[in-house]
Amino acid sequence: MAVNFPSIDPAALHPVAGVTLGWAEANIRKPNRKDVLVIRVDEGASVAGVFTQNRFCAAPVTICREHLAAGKGIRALVVNTGNANAGTGEPGMAHARETCAELARLAGLNAQQILPFSTGVILEPLPIDRLKAGLPAALANQQAAHWFDAAQAIMTTDTLPKASSRQVTIDGHVVTLSGISKGAGMIRPNMATMLGFLAFDAKVAQPVLDELVKHVADRSFNCITIDGDTSTNDSFILIASGKSSLPAITSTDSPAYAALRDAVTAVAQDLAQLIVRDGEGATKFMTVTVEGGKDAAECRQIAYAIGHSPLVKTAFYASDPNLGRILAAIGYAGVTDLDVGKIDLYLDDVLVAKAGGRNPAYKEEDGQRVMKKSEILIRVVLGRGNATATVWTCDLSHDYVSINADYRS
Amino acid sequence: MAVNFPSIDPAALHPVAGVTLGWAEANIRKPNRKDVLVIRVDEGASVAGVFTQNRFCAAPVTICREHLAAGKGIRALVVNTGNANAGTGEPGMAHARETCAELARLAGLNAQQILPFSTGVILEPLPIDRLKAGLPAALANQQAAHWFDAAQAIMTTDTLPKASSRQVTIDGHVVTLSGISKGAGMIRPNMATMLGFLAFDAKVAQPVLDELVKHVADRSFNCITIDGDTSTNDSFILIASGKSSLPAITSTDSPAYAALRDAVTAVAQDLAQLIVRDGEGATKFMTVTVEGGKDAAECRQIAYAIGHSPLVKTAFYASDPNLGRILAAIGYAGVTDLDVGKIDLYLDDVLVAKAGGRNPAYKEEDGQRVMKKSEILIRVVLGRGNATATVWTCDLSHDYVSINADYRS
Numbered sequence: 081m082a083v084n085f086p087s088i089d090p091a092a093l094h095p096v097a098g099v100t101l102g103w104a105e106a107n108i109r110k111p112n113r114k115d116v117l118v119i120r121v122d123e124g125a126s127v128a129g130v131f132t133q134n135r136f137c138a139a140p141v142t143i144c145r146e147h148l149a150a151g152k153g154i155r156a157l158v159v160n161t162g163n164a165n166a167g168t169g170e171p172g173m174a175h176a177r178e179t180c181a182e183l184a185r186l187a188g189l190n191a192q193q194i195l196p197f198s199t200g201v202i203l204e205p206l207p208i209d210r211l212k213a214g215l216p217a218a219l220a221n222q223q224a225a226h227w228f229d230a231a232q233a234i235m236t237t238d239t240l241p242k243a244s245s246r247q248v249t250i251d252g253h254v255v256t257l258s259g260i261s262k263g264a265g266m267i268r269p270n271m272a273t274m275l276g277f278l279a280f281d282a283k284v285a286q287p288v289l290d291e292l293v294k295h296v297a298d299r300s301f302n303c304i305t306i307d308g309d310t311s312t313n314d315s316f317i318l319i320a321s322g323k324s325s326l327p328a329i330t331s332t333d334s335p336a337y338a339a340l341r342d343a344v345t346a347v348a349q350d351l352a353q354l355i356v357r358d359g360e361g362a363t364k365f366m367t368v369t370v371e372g373g374k375d376a377a378e379c380r381q382i383a384y385a386i387g388h389s390p391l392v393k394t395a396f397y398a399s400d401p402n403l404g405r406i407l408a409a410i411g412y413a414g415v416t417d418l419d420v421g422k423i424d425l426y427l428d429d430v431l432v433a434k435a436g437g438r439n440p441a442y443k444e445e446d447g448q449r450v451m452k453k454s455e456i457l458i459r460v461v462l463g464r465g466n467a468t469a470t471v472w473t474c475d476l477s478h479d480y481v482s483i484n485a486d487y488r489s
Numbered sequence: 490m491a492v493n494f495p496s497i498d499p500a501a502l503h504p505v506a507g508v509t510l511g512w513a514e515a516n517i518r519k520p521n522r523k524d525v526l527v528i529r530v531d532e533g534a535s536v537a538g539v540f541t542q543n544r545f546c547a548a549p550v551t552i553c554r555e556h557l558a559a560g561k562g563i564r565a566l567v568v569n570t571g572n573a574n575a576g577t578g579e580p581g582m583a584h585a586r587e588t589c590a591e592l593a594r595l596a597g598l599n600a601q602q603i604l605p606f607s608t609g610v611i612l613e614p615l616p617i618d619r620l621k622a623g624l625p626a627a628l629a630n631q632q633a634a635h636w637f638d639a640a641q642a643i644m645t646t647d648t649l650p651k652a653s654s655r656q657v658t659i660d661g662h663v664v665t666l667s668g669i670s671k672g673a674g675m676i677r678p679n680m681a682t683m684l685g686f687l688a689f690d691a692k693v694a695q696p697v698l699d700e701l702v703k704h705v706a707d708r709s710f711n712c713i714t715i716d717g718d719t720s721t722n723d724s725f726i727l728i729a730s731g732k733s734s735l736p737a738i739t740s741t742d743s744p745a746y747a748a749l750r751d752a753v754t755a756v757a758q759d760l761a762q763l764i765v766r767d768g769e770g771a772t773k774f775m776t777v778t779v780e781g782g783k784d785a786a787e788c789r790q791i792a793y794a795i796g797h798s799p800l801v802k803t804a805f806y807a808s809d810p811n812l813g814r815i816l817a818a819i820g821y822a823g824v825t826d827l828d829v830g831k832i833d834l835y836l837d838d839v840l841v842a843k844a845g846g847r848n849p850a851y852k853e854e855d856g857q858r859v860m861k862k863s864e865i866l867i868r869v870v871l872g873r874g875n876a877t878a879t880v881w882t883c884d885l886s887h888d889y890v891s892i893n894a895d896y897r898s
Contacts, residue, residue: 132821133821134817134820134821135819135820135821135822135824135825135827135829136816136817136819136820136821136829136845137820164813166813166816166817167813167816167817167842167845167846167847168846168847169830169844169845169846169847170846171846172846201811201813202811202813202814202816202817203811203812203813203816203841203842203847204813204847205847312813312816312817312820390799390885390889390893391893394889394890394893394894395893395894397890397894398893398894400894402610402611402612403612404573404575404576404610404611404612404613404721405611407545407575407576407611407612407721408543408545408575408576408611408721410544410545411543411544411545411546411721412542412543412544412545413544415544416544418544420544420545421578432612433576433612435578436545436576436578437576437577437578437579437580437581438576438577438578438612438613438614476799476890477890478887478890478891480799480803480890481803481806481885481886481887481889481890482887484799484800484803484804484807485803485804485806485807485809
């Protein structure tokens with residue numbers, strides 16, 4: 081059901097020097113599937129992350145924050161699917177620590193050099209023994225070329241593995257970037273998708289990487305919504321292995337930083353959009369752009385109101401140009417001083433509403449023609465400033481209900 | 490598909506002295522259905538209303554606010570279904586005024602004594618000629634006993650007419666209350682349901698009625714959500730005809746006010762809950778109660794996050810006790826200083842999560858047993874204060890998608 085999901089050639093995912101990946105079938109929830117991933121990072125790399133704002137954040141998210149703050153140099157990431165280790169209280173925290181301790185023992189590291197991640201069902205105890213038992217296999221099959229397998233290993237209700245990769249030349253030096261993500265449901269990141277990992281080989285000072293990860297998340301994973309549910313486990317991690325010949329980037333002012341920032345943003349946008357294209361039950365991919373706002377925050381607020389509206393999403397599913405539902409969503413978005421008499425609404429190039437009312441020249445068959453497409457631009461012009469924001473989302477179909485009514489069954 | 494929707498006996502809906510109702514089949518959108526309602530109110534009545542906070546409010550909502558402010562004494566309400574007259578710009582405003590002017594002409598009133606209401610599809614021109622042509626019939630069949638027909642005349646995607654009625658004795662005087670409502674979709678009132686009309690025969694001074702309508706809306710129509718979409722047309726109107734022998738209520742301090750307030754609130758809660766029970770595709774009726782909050786606002790915020798979550802709603806549809814989804818919704822509700830380690834979660838009497846984690850004594854079959862019921866209490870105890878809030882909602886089913894994908898087709 082994924083919408084215009086590009087065919088991903090495993091061989092086109094470039095290895096990133098200084099980073100290896102290995103997986104195990106640990107039977108966390110179901111047998112015979114890759115469900116544990118270990119990413120190893122050579123000494124000297126910088127690692128930074130952004131995490132869910134959900135107050136019920138999962139135990140591993142709390143541990144990630146602790147270990148990144150400890151500053152011991154992150155050397156490995158461990159991910160399990162099938163269980164979110166969220167809503168699990170103190171036992172969940174102990175399990176996340178135990179996972180790190182066991183991987184540290186096996187790999188000769190300090191536990192604080194390890195970041196743990198979990199994704200899956202909330203409120204169930206992590207099967208810690210099966211997870212620990214899977215770690216040796218995930219260490220044994222480490223390879224730099226395993227990005228595609230890694231993308232498979234972090235899937236839950238995803239129907240397709242998600243990965244993106246590119247090489248760019250900065251100041252004459254080749255920089256290689258590869259990343260993976262997973263999503264599908266409970267997706268309205270307040271920080272990142274459920275899980276996104278992006279590695280590159282440029283060397284970046286820690287404070288610059290900390291800045292970069294926020295910049296990139298705000299322009300990629302923080303611009304998508306499937307169902308408006310912010311997960312307990314959202315995490316987005318940047319790994320700068322430092323193996324490229326490009327001199328270290330130590331400031332956000334340099335042209336090299338700008339070039340790297342744009343390349344990382346492009347890969348992260350790919351990864352974020354792949355999540356929407358494979359959204360649970362998705363049949364349409366919608367780009368919602370709000371222009372002419374006083375500030376980006378109000379544009380985002382309106383874009384998200386449209387992107388979350390079940391009525392808008394079902395209308396797109398049906399290819400029914402019931403576009404008043406978009407106006408209703410704009411109206412309840414919470415921008416209290418909005419003058420609706422200045423608002424224009426476009427569907428692709430079709431002007432549907434003009435100055436807050438139906439465009440007299442609008443014909444329903446023009447709306448219908450656009451609605452039948454699988455890629456649609458919803459463009460709102462507020463006429464009160466110069467700010468803009470974009471959100472990517474999908475429609476709401478019967479399959480969304482089926483998938484989420486059956487997820488655990 | 491309505492959930493435990495009570496059988497409504499038309500004969501049990503008490504006439505309210507001083508109020509008559511009549512309808513027409515005006516072919517607004519579809520033939521052979523009651524789609525225009527006129528409610529007439531005798532001279533001397535007080536009328537008050539609360540309206541949608543949606544910035545894209547419909548033209549009739551703007552006119553209602555104007556006419557109530559004019560203080561000429563409201564003498565008639567006119568309602569059409571099939572077309573919301575919203576997103577219709579200046580022509581829509583002209584149509585709403587023309588409706589009032591025509592009814593004023595036919596009934597010998599001033600146009601400012603008339604409140605217009607519309608509900609139905611947004612962004613389409615109101616068929617003003619058909620609406621005007623229907624008014625004589627709606628005036629010709631006015632009767633005090635027409636509450637049930639009136640409830641039918643305001644239905645859109647509602648599957649059943651919604652009405653409630655009762656008589657109470659206040660200070661030895663009988664007071665009669667009757668009301669109707671409509672809902673079904675685009676229901677997350679920021680003020681009221683799409684349409685709710687409640688009349689009683691007590692005499693109430695205008696400032697007291699203005700206070701009463703807000704009090705009642707906040708405890709009834711403002712406590713429900715079906716899909717989180719706040720309509721452009723939400724309106725809730727109280728009519729105090731003043732024909733009861735009960736002396737006029739001129740202050741909110743009197744015991745008579747308290748008795749009337751509670752009776753009106755009870756009827757309004759009936760009407761609001763009927764909307765949820767007949768929510769589009771609903772198969773379960775859920776009461777979400779959040780207790781132990783610092784203030785009612787944060788309790789409401791959390792109750793609405795749970796009530797809106799598509800993941801929570803699909804889990805209830807499936808009777809799948811995937812209750813971590815409720816914790817996730819609590820966590821992302823936006824109460825930023827929430828200590829999740831103090832939170833308990835109950836499903837009816839089953840303690841699911843204790844102190845922020847799974848209750849060790851919780852057994853999935855206990856959760857499953859409750860989930861299979863059609864009436865379910867979700868109770869969250871925050872442990873940080875004494876405030877509470879309650880929201881009524883329903884599940885998200887395949888039929889919601891079908892109904893909204895097909896609504897106009």
